[in-house]
Amino acid sequence: MSRYRELFRYERDNLLQNEETQGQDPYELTLYSTWRLSYDKLDAPARSLLQICSLLHHEGISEELFKKASLSQLDLQDLELQEESTKLLNQLGKQDSGWSSWTFQKVVKGLRSHSLIEYDTQNDTYSIHPLVHHWSGTTTEGNQHMQNLIVTIIGLSVSWTFTDKDYTYRHTLLNHSINSTASLKLEVINSSIARHIGLIYSEQGRWKEAEALQVVAMEKMRQRLGDDHPDTITSMGHLAATYGRQGRWKDAEALQVVAMEKTRQVLGDDHPSTLTSMGNLAATYGSQCRWKDAEALEVVVMEKRKQVLGDDHPDTLTSMGHLAATYGSQGRWKDVEALEVVVIEKRKRLLGVDHPDTLMVMGNLAATYHMQGRLDNAEALEVVVLEKRKQVLGIDHPHTIVTMKNLASTYRKQGRLDDAEALEVDIEKRKDI
Numbered sequence: 001m002s003r004y005r006e007l008f009r010y011e012r013d014n015l016l017q018n019e020e021t022q023g024q025d026p027y028e029l030t031l032y033s034t035w036r037l038s039y040d041k042l043d044a045p046a047r048s049l050l051q052i053c054s055l056l057h058h059e060g061i062s063e064e065l066f067k068k069a070s071l072s073q074l075d076l077q078d079l080e081l082q083e084e085s086t087k088l089l090n091q092l093g094k095q096d097s098g099w100s101s102w103t104f105q106k107v108v109k110g111l112r113s114h115s116l117i118e119y120d121t122q123n124d125t126y127s128i129h130p131l132v133h134h135w136s137g138t139t140t141e142g143n144q145h146m147q148n149l150i151v152t153i154i155g156l157s158v159s160w161t162f163t164d165k166d167y168t169y170r171h172t173l174l175n176h177s178i179n180s181t182a183s184l185k186l187e188v189i190n191s192s193i194a195r196h197i198g199l200i201y202s203e204q205g206r207w208k209e210a211e212a213l214q215v216v217a218m219e220k221m222r223q224r225l226g227d228d229h230p231d232t233i234t235s236m237g238h239l240a241a242t243y244g245r246q247g248r249w250k251d252a253e254a255l256q257v258v259a260m261e262k263t264r265q266v267l268g269d270d271h272p273s274t275l276t277s278m279g280n281l282a283a284t285y286g287s288q289c290r291w292k293d294a295e296a297l298e299v300v301v302m303e304k305r306k307q308v309l310g311d312d313h314p315d316t317l318t319s320m321g322h323l324a325a326t327y328g329s330q331g332r333w334k335d336v337e338a339l340e341v342v343v344i345e346k347r348k349r350l351l352g353v354d355h356p357d358t359l360m361v362m363g364n365l366a367a368t369y370h371m372q373g374r375l376d377n378a379e380a381l382e383v384v385v386l387e388k389r390k391q392v393l394g395i396d397h398p399h400t401i402v403t404m405k406n407l408a409s410t411y412r413k414q415g416r417l418d419d420a421e422a423l424e425v426d427i428e429k430r431k432d433i
Helices: 002-017 031-041 044-055 063-071 079-092 101-113 130-137 144-156 164-172 174-181 191-203 207-225 230-245 249-267 272-287 291-308 314-329 333-351 356-371 375-392 398-413 417-432
Strands: 118-120 125-127
Touching: 044 079, 044 101, 044 130, 044 144, 063 079, 063 101, 063 144, 079 101, 079 144, 101 118, 144 174, 144 191, 164 174, 164 191, 164 375, 174 191, 191 207, 191 230, 207 230, 230 249, 230 272, 249 272, 272 291, 272 314, 291 314, 314 333, 314 356, 333 356, 356 375, 356 398, 375 398, 398 417
Parallel strands: none
Antiparallel strands: 118 125
């Protein structure tokens, strides 16, 4: 059976076109021939949608993706790519600065009438049978230009905003991003699109894929805009953050020092972007146990953000959280708790209790309680954070798994060994997925 599966993988196209694999009835057609007849009857918009779907994942295809891409205000700085992506979206429902769901449904109706696409009423998404998906992919096989257009549409649908809905939506794009970039040369991707696709990977903890795209974005911005342009400097910061998440602190620090100095020169000491660069460098110092260096920068950043942005601004709250973490690394738990309690209450009020940033600080406060031996307080928070991270990020996300580990540790210290073991077994399963 394993040998048959291996042969089928390599010979699938030939098998599905081979008359010997069909029945004895002379009127029977091969599967591929049948689909080709259906394809030939489709109008141009339906063919375009089928080709697009063949380069996405075969499940979870939503109208929302095309609508968001159509309404995007992102300037690609590439007139030809902008025009071609707009032309493709016009076929599906884009109308000037709006979107026509009626037009999109008419296009989908053409595919559904030939049983080439199915509708999932529960999730309001479309799917294609894997064999149809594979066959329709043969119509675009090796077409790097078409692949790049699909990646562009995915990237256009991504907004650089961070509400709960934004995180949830970007989570739905992961499999589509993986599928559409699988055989695409990354260097052909537009710099802004690479930055947006990189965000999708980064939020799902896929650091290598994020890094590859962020390198493309940074180098292209350097070539087009120069080393001192704010967009180039921002792209350096994103890549440095990804290096940091992989524990490559020296690589992160080298980029962050350059980014901070260039931002200071171009924008001034008090500009929000300068303060962000200082905060990022402080975090990297902290990760290298350089607590005093980190604290010195973080205190400056927090005070300047309070003055420039106000006490409730998300960036101010982020800097308070970073300073709290630095205090914690020095064992100053009361100072940590005082800051984290303030940050949690403000984030709940401003972002909501389900927002990933709120959950991050709740998890940090739980760890602070744990370190002070306040295990019941730690457990109460960790249970809430775990359930909400499962809902918002998914059970396999690195942040969810970290919360599972923390809760298991709390259970062990409470003597609840069965509960701890159940979580640890689940964590081991996650590693195999």
